[in-house]
Every structure is written in C-alpha cells, then in structure tokens.
Amino acid sequence: MLKYIAKRLLLIIPVVIGITLFIYLLLDLAPGDPIAIILGPDASPEQISQLTAELGLDKNVFVRYLNFMSDAIKGDLGTSWMTSKPVADEFLQRLPNTLALAFSALAMTIVFGLTFGTIAAVWQNTAIDGFTLILALLFASMPTFWFGLMLQIIFALNLGWLPAMGVGTIKHIILPATALSLGTIASQIRLTRSSILDVINMNYVRTARAKGAGGFRTVFSHVIRNALMPVVTNWGLTFATAFGGTIISETVFSIPGISSYLINAVKVRDIPVVMGTVIIVSIIVAVINLIIDIIYAVIDPRVKLGYMS
Amino acid sequence: MSNLLEIKDLYVNYNTDEGVVHALNGLNISVEKGESLGLVGETGAGKTTMALSIMKLLPAKVGEITGGSLVYDGQELLSADEKVMKKIRGDKISMIFQDPMSSLNPTKTVGKQVREVLDLHFKNLSKAEKQEKIDKMFLLVGIPPERQNEYPFQFSGGMKQRIGIAMALIAEPELLIADEPTTALDVTIQAQILDLMRNLQKELNTSLIMITHDLGIVVEICTKVAVIYSGQIIEVGSVEDVYQKLHNHPYTAGLFNCIPDLKSDAKRLTPIKGSMASPDNLPVGCKFCDRCDFKTERCEKEEPKMYMNGTHGIKCFKYEDKWGE
Numbered sequence: 345m346l347k348y349i350a351k352r353l354l355l356i357i358p359v360v361i362g363i364t365l366f367i368y369l370l371l372d373l374a375p376g377d378p379i380a381i382i383l384g385p386d387a388s389p390e391q392i393s394q395l396t397a398e399l400g401l402d403k404n405v406f407v408r409y410l411n412f413m414s415d416a417i418k419g420d421l422g423t424s425w426m427t428s429k430p431v432a433d434e435f436l437q438r439l440p441n442t443l444a445l446a447f448s449a450l451a452m453t454i455v456f457g458l459t460f461g462t463i464a465a466v467w468q469n470t471a472i473d474g475f476t477l478i479l480a481l482l483f484a485s486m487p488t489f490w491f492g493l494m495l496q497i498i499f500a501l502n503l504g505w506l507p508a509m510g511v512g513t514i515k516h517i518i519l520p521a522t523a524l525s526l527g528t529i530a531s532q533i534r535l536t537r538s539s540i541l542d543v544i545n546m547n548y549v550r551t552a553r554a555k556g557a558g559g560f561r562t563v564f565s566h567v568i569r570n571a572l573m574p575v576v577t578n579w580g581l582t583f584a585t586a587f588g589g590t591i592i593s594e595t596v597f598s599i600p601g602i603s604s605y606l607i608n609a610v611k612v613r614d615i616p617v618v619m620g621t622v623i624i625v626s627i628i629v630a631v632i633n634l635i636i637d638i639i640y641a642v643i644d645p646r647v648k649l650g651y652m653s
Numbered sequence: 654m655s656n657l658l659e660i661k662d663l664y665v666n667y668n669t670d671e672g673v674v675h676a677l678n679g680l681n682i683s684v685e686k687g688e689s690l691g692l693v694g695e696t697g698a699g700k701t702t703m704a705l706s707i708m709k710l711l712p713a714k715v716g717e718i719t720g721g722s723l724v725y726d727g728q729e730l731l732s733a734d735e736k737v738m739k740k741i742r743g744d745k746i747s748m749i750f751q752d753p754m755s756s757l758n759p760t761k762t763v764g765k766q767v768r769e770v771l772d773l774h775f776k777n778l779s780k781a782e783k784q785e786k787i788d789k790m791f792l793l794v795g796i797p798p799e800r801q802n803e804y805p806f807q808f809s810g811g812m813k814q815r816i817g818i819a820m821a822l823i824a825e826p827e828l829l830i831a832d833e834p835t836t837a838l839d840v841t842i843q844a845q846i847l848d849l850m851r852n853l854q855k856e857l858n859t860s861l862i863m864i865t866h867d868l869g870i871v872v873e874i875c876t877k878v879a880v881i882y883s884g885q886i887i888e889v890g891s892v893e894d895v896y897q898k899l900h901n902h903p904y905t906a907g908l909f910n911c912i913p914d915l916k917s918d919a920k921r922l923t924p925i926k927g928s929m930a931s932p933d934n935l936p937v938g939c940k941f942c943d944r945c946d947f948k949t950e951r952c953e954k955e956e957p958k959m960y961m962n963g964t965h966g967i968k969c970f971k972y973e974d975k976w977g978e
Contacts, residue, residue, distance in 0.1 A: 469714075545712075547755040553710055554750075555820065556743030556773045558735070565769075569760050645760060645804045 348651040349638070356630040363626045364619060365409060371615055372405045378613035382425060399425060412619060421623075422616035424609070431620040435602060439624075441511050442590050442601035448521035449586040453528040454579065460529075461536020461575075466563060468541060476533060483530035488589060492523035492596035509598040520593040527589075528582045535578055539571040546570070569643060576640050580633040587629060656724075657828055657860050658684040658707065663721035665702050665711065665884070674932045676702040677884040678940070679721070681959070684828065684877075689854060689861040691871030691892075693908070694881035697929055700864045701751070703881070704830045707862075708748060709738050726827070744774040747821040749831040753813035753838075757805040763816045764801025767791075770824050790819045794849060811842035818846070822853055828860045835870065847874055868908060872896060880905050883930055883940035890965035902967045903945045939969070947971060 379395050380387070396402050400411065415422060421431040464476040499519060500508035507516050543549065544567055552566045591603035602621055609617035641648040665677035677699050684690050694700050705711045706718060709730060723730045725746070730738070747770075750756040758766055764787060771783045778786070788798040794815040796808075805813055814834060821829060831850065835843040851874050854861050863875055871878055871892065878895045880888040880902065888895065888902040895901065898909060907925035927944040930936055936943065942952040951970060959966045960976040967976070 547750060547752060548758040550710060551750060551756045551817075551820070552758070552769070554708055554742055554748045555770050556739050556741075557769065558739050566758050566761075570758070643760065645762075646806055649804075649807075 345641070345648075345651055349634070352634045352637070356627060356634075359630055360623060360626050361413075364413065364623055367622050368409045368412070368615075368619065369405065371610075371613065371618060374613075376613050378425060378615065381612050412616075416620070416623060421620035424617050425614050426609075426612055426617075431616050434605065434617075435620055435624065438600055438602045438605050441599050442587075442594070442603055443628075444517055445520055445524060445590050445593060445599065445601065446583065446587045448517050449525035449528065449589075450579065450583050452521055452525040453532050453582050453586070456525075456529045457532025458536055458575070461533045462540055462563070462568065464533065464537045465540035465544065466559075473537075476537075480530040480533040483526045486526060488523050488526065488592045489596050491526055492520065492593060495519045495523055496596070511599055516597075516599075520597040520599060523596065524586055524589050524593045528585055532575070532578065532582065536571070536575050539574050540567060543567045543571040572643055573640065576636060576643060579639075580636045583632045583636075584629050587625065655686065656683045657686045657688075657726060658682075658862075659722075659724045660703070660707070661722045661724075663703070663706060663723060664719045665699075665706055666717050666719050667712075667715050668717060669715065672933050675884060675935055676716075676932060677706065678935065680881070680885055682879050682886050682889065684860050684862060686827070686860055687858050688877055689863060689875045690877045690879060691875035692862055692864045692879050692881055693866065693868060693871055695866055695929060697932065698881045699884035700866075700881055701832055702884070704748060704832050704862070704864055707828075707830060708742055708746060709733075710742075740774075743770050743826075744824045745826055746828045746830065747824060747826040749814075749817050749821045749829070749834045751833040751836055753810055753817050756817055757813055759805055762802050762804055763808070764791075767801070767816065767820050767823055770820060774824050786823060790823045793822075793853070794819045795845075811838050811846070814838060814842075814846060815849070818849065818853075822857070822859075825857050826859060828862070829854070830862045830864070832864045833866070834863075835867075836865075850874060868912060880908070883932065883935060885940060885968065886959070887941065887968040888966065889959070894963075894965035900962070900965065900967060900972070902941075902969050903947055903971075904941050907944075 378399070379392055379401065383391055383395060400408055403411075412422070419432075421435070423430050424434070427434075460476050460480075464473045467473050496508045496519065499506045506519050507513075508519070510516055540563075544563075549562060549566055552562045557565070588603075590601055591607055593599065594601040594604045602625070606618060606621040606625075608614075609621070641651055660680055660682050663677050663680040664675075667674040667676055680699070680703060682690070682692075682703075692700055692703070702711070702716070705716070707723065707725075707730070709718075711718070718731060721731070725741070728737075730741075733741075757763065767787055767790065768783060771778060771786060775783065775786075787801065791798040791801060796812060796815055796819070800808075805816070808816065814837070818834070821831075834850070835846050838846060847870060850861070850863075853859070854874075861875070863870065865871060876892060878888075878890060878892055879886045880895075882904055888905045895905065898906070901909070904925070907923075910923040911925070913922060925944055930940055930943060936953065938954050938956055939945070939948075939952040940956075942948045945952065947969075949970065957968050957970045957973065958978055959968045960972040960978060962972075962976040
C-alpha cells in the first residue's frame with residue numbers, strides 16, 4: 345500500500361510538468377503584451393527594452409520556462425510583475441479562503457448527494473423519488489452566479505441570517521459553498537441513485553434478504569458500500585469542478601481567494617502569479633485524487649489486494 | 654406424517670412493461686417433515702418463482718401473488734407481514750441460490766456473511782459460541798476455517814457454492830430450498846456438492862426442496878418428485894412411482910426420452926416438439942396440449958385435474974377413468 349502511494353506521489357511530478365509547460369506556452373502564444381500593460385501607452389522604447397530585459401522576456405520561451413521551474417523547485421515562485429510582491433506570500437494568504445470554499449462544497453456534495461440519492465433509490469418511483477429528481481434537475485439547471493445572488497437576497501438581505509460577502513467565520517462560507525455545490529449535488533444525487541438501484545437488484549442483496557435481514561439492514565450493510573464505488577470515483581472530479589467553480593463564488597461573494605487572484609493575473613499577463621498558482625492548484629487536485637483512490641481501496645477489497653500484490 | 658409446507662392453488666403474476674406474465678397458475682404441492690422433494694421442470698416453468706414465493710422474496714412491485722395459500726408449519730405465510738417473514742427467512746426456511754458467483758456480497762468477508770445469519774437469528778449466543786459454530790460449519794462444507802477472513806473473489810465457484818450452503822445451513826433450518834445449486838458448477842464439483850447436501854440433510858433432518866432440470870440429480874438425493882410445467886405441477890409421486898415409467902404424464906415421458914439410454918437401440922434422442930406455452934398467453938385447457946401426441950379436442954377446452962393412484966398423481970385426461978381424483 346505504501347509503495348503504491350509513493351508511486352502515485354511520484355506520478356504527480358510529470359502531471360505538474362505537463363500542466364505548467366502547457367500553460368506557459370499558452371500564455372506566450374496568447375495575444376497581449378505584459379510590457380505594454382505594465383508601462384502603459386506612453387512608454388519610451390528605452391523603457392520597454394529595459395523592462396523586457398529585466399523580466400527576461402528577451403529570452404526563448406523554453407529557456408524562460410526552465411529558469412522559472414528551477415526557481416520554483418527551490419521554493420521561489422518569484423514576484424508579481426504588477427505589484428512587485430512575492431507570489432508565494434499573497435498566494436498563501438488567499439489559499440485558505442478558496443480551500444475552505446472548495447472543501448465545504450465537496451463535503452456538502454457528498455453529504456446531500458449521498459443522502460438524497462439513497463432516499464430516492466430506496467423509494468424508487470414514489471413521490472419522494474420524483475420530488476428529489478425534480479429538485480436535482482432544478483439544481484443542475486440554475487446558474488451558480490444567479491443562485492448566489494438569490495441566496496444573498498433571501499438569507500442576507502431579507503432574513504439577515506448570514507453575511508452576504510467577505511470572509512472570516514464559518515457563517516461566511518455557508519452561502520458561497522451552497523451556491524458552488526448546487527450543480528455537483530445534483531449530479532451526485534443522480535449518480536448515487538442509479539448506482540444504488542443497480543446494486544439493489546443484485547443477487548447478493550436477495551441473499552441477504554433470504555438470510556432474514558430487514559430492508560434497513562440490507563441497505564446499510566450490503567447495498568451502500570457496493571454502490572459507493574462509482575460514486576467515490578466521481579468525488580475527485582467533483583473536487584476539481586468545485587475548485588474551478590470557486591471563481592464565480594469568489595466574485596459574487598467578494599471572497600479574496602486564489603481563483604480571483606489567478607483570473608486577474610491572466611488578464612494582465614502577470615506570468616509569475618499565473619504559474620505559481622497553477623503549479624500549486626494542480627498539486628492540490630492531484631493529491632486529492634490520490635486520497636480518493638485510497639478511499640476507493642478501503643471500500644473495495646479487490647482494489648486493495650490489487651495494490652498490495 | 655404432517656406437512657411442513659403446503660402450497661395450495663398458488664397464482665403468481667409478473668407485471669412487466671410488456672404485459673402480465675402468468676408464472677404460477679394454480680400450483681399445488683406439499684412437503685413433509687424430513688422429506689426431500691425434487692422439483693423438475695424446464696427453464697421458465699416457474700421453479701424459481703415458486704421458491705421465491707415461499708420466502709416471499711419475489712421482486713418488489715413486479716412479482717405479485719394473486720391467489721392461493723401457502724401454509725408453513727400451520728401458519729399462513731401469504732397474510733404474514735414482513736416482521737414475521739424476517740424471522741422465518743434464514744432461520745426456519747433458508748435458500749441456496751443458483752448462481753454462486755453473484756450470490757455473495759463482494760465487499761464482505763465470507764466469514765462475516767455466514768455470521769450474519771447468527772447475528773440475525775441467534776442473538777443470545779456469545780461471540781465465541783458463534784465463532785465455534787462458524788468454524789464447525791466451514792469444516793462441514795469442506796472449507797478451511799482460516800479462510801473465513803477472505804473475500805468471495807478469492808474463492809472458486811464450487812467453494813463459493815459451499816459458502817452459500819454453509820450460510821443456508823448454519824441456522825439448521827427446517828426447510829432448505831436449493832435452487833439449482835449445481836447448475837453453475839462442473840461435474841466433479843456437482844457430485845461433491847450433492848453428496849454434501851445429502852449428508853447434511855440426513856444429519857440435520859432438514860426438509861429439502863431440490864429445484865433442478867436434471868432428472869438424474871433427483872434420483873440421487875430425493876424421495877419425492879414433482880414435475881412443474883407452465884406454473885403447475887403436472888405429475889407428482891415418489892421417486893419409484895415416477896421413475897418406473899409405467900405411468901407418466903406425456904411431458905414427463907418426453908423428458909425421459911431426452912435422456913440417452915445405453916440399453917436402447919435408438920440412434921437419436923427424441924426431443925419434445927415445440928416449446929413451452931408463452932406465459933403471457935396461456936392456453937385455456939391443458940397447458941401442454943400444443944406439444945402433446947395424445948391431444949384430444951377436450952384437452953384444448955378443459956383443464957385436466959390431478960388424478961391420483963396412491964401417492965402418484967398425474968394431471969392428464971388419460972388417467973381420468975383409470976385413477977381417482
């Protein structure tokens with residue numbers, strides 16, 4: 345098992361190299377000149393060539409990439425071209441806000457998705473099932489930004505229960521995480537429901553009933569664990585979706601997170617900020633996926649024994 | 654001897670999207686204490702439906718018992734609620750399923766799956782007593798007890814079926830329903846499993862319903878035979894009654910003709926012509942009449958009764974005058 349984890353951790357390296365190289369080349373190819381953005385339209389040719397040399401932009405793109413990566417490996421993510429502040433400092437300051445948001449959304453997706461998906465499956469073709477499915481469809485169809493605004497109007501403006509924006513307490517996370525997780529909750533409900541229905545009709549579930557197990561015991565002790573497998577696989581994807589989706593929540597709820605940091609940096613071609621953010625985000629997503637694969641092995645003994653041998 | 658199980662005039666329908674399928678159509682059968690009944694019939698005759706009806710485990714919403722009575726040990730099961738059935742299943746009546754590959758939970762160790770029966774029905778046993786019982790059962794079915802912490806995928810098909818048998822027998826049920834327990838297994842394992850079941854049945858004095866399409870298995874292990882066709886019992890009797898081949902239902906006779914006989918000069922087997930009547934569109938009269946060589950006009954319009962001669966009963970007009978009702 346440990347060997348497997350070590351192997352998977354090593355595999356993160358090529359993934360990160362692939363992603364960063366791709367992004368670096370993309371930023372180089374994209375229209376828009378960072379020098380022009382920094383210096384403005386009135387810059388003299390001397391100023392331009394001086395800054396170009398200072399930022400190393402006169403060198404070949406691959407040389408620049410290698411320089412950047414060798415610095416990054418040493419722990420130096422560079423300084424922002426726009427603000428001249430170290431990228432790592434600002435990034436670390438913003439990271440907890442986004443992580444809290446993404447993990448809350450993932451947790452809500454898992455809790456509500458599993459609960460309602462199971463309920464819908466167990467009471468298949470009843471009013472409860474129909475209601476849950478309609479709700480899931482509604483959730484999946486509502487745009488995050490619009491739903492976020494509605495949440496703000498209802499719970500912050502009208503009822504005054506929760507703060508409308510900013511960060512600081514757990515109360516601040518509830519509304520943005522709800523808005524963010526809506527779509528993933530919907531897909532999780534549908535996935536859980538169909539997975540449970542698949543398992544409920546399996547022969548071994550009938551065997552359990554033939555042993556005298558009641559409906560409740562059968563579902564909890566025989567159905568859910570087996571039905572979880574495809575659902576758990578989806579959690580990695582859910583986390584990546586939630587992480588990517590934080591930009592909308594961060595914008596609507598004015599949260600100083602890394603998504604808004606990244607988007608602003610892309611707009612002004614602030615390459616050190618973009619690259620620093622992308623490296624760490626891709627490592628986080630890769631590690632989360634590794635954790636989910638380990639959970640998978642805990643649930644399914646066949647997978648676990650496969651890893652051990 | 655008294656009847657442990659008595660099924661009278663049982664009707665079961667499957668309500669599918671394509672229409673109503675009449676799986677059991679007035680099925681009558683009884684099993685005495687300690688008796689072993691072989692239930693023979695071809696695919697789709699209603700064998701498994703009958704087994705699941707006794708356990709009241711027909712697929713929810715689709716399978717529906719529409720009439721008849723099912724008395725077990727003096728208690729009507731059709732009106733019994735789920736609470737009563739939970740106590741009977743696994744404890745009084747247990748079942749061995751047809752497909753050992755898919756009948757065990759892939760994410761639970763086999764030991765835990767056998768233990769579940771004890772957890773459900775022997776709540777006052779201590780942990781050690783349960784473990785002792787489980788170890789004994791594993792030895793009995795020929796699986797080393799130290800393998801009980803392994804998962805189903807680590808066992809072969811024959812071993813999985815033994816685990817299925819261990820699960821069905823650990824509570825020492827009064828009635829064991831074995832639904833084609835050897836169909837999925839190869840011949841050498843088949844013989845072992847049958848041997849095992851025969852010994853266990855003798856040892857524990859369990860009543861047995863052996864569901865099979867193999868007439869050979871019945872002779873080996875059963876004392877009573879019932880032939881099922883289109884959801885009805887069309888012939889019933891002791892093994893001697895039926896296998897003497899003096900008097901048989903035309904369908905049973907047809908089944909015997911499908912078995913190669915070394916003493917006969919016949920170069921080819923004689924299959925029964927046609928196929929079983931579609932259960933969503935059954936004939937009014939005798940269900941077998943379309944395939945029968947002795948068919949009369951009456952067979953098409955009227956359903957024959959079960960005509961009895963001692964313990965031997967045949968549901969065919971041929972025996973109306975010779976035998977009583």
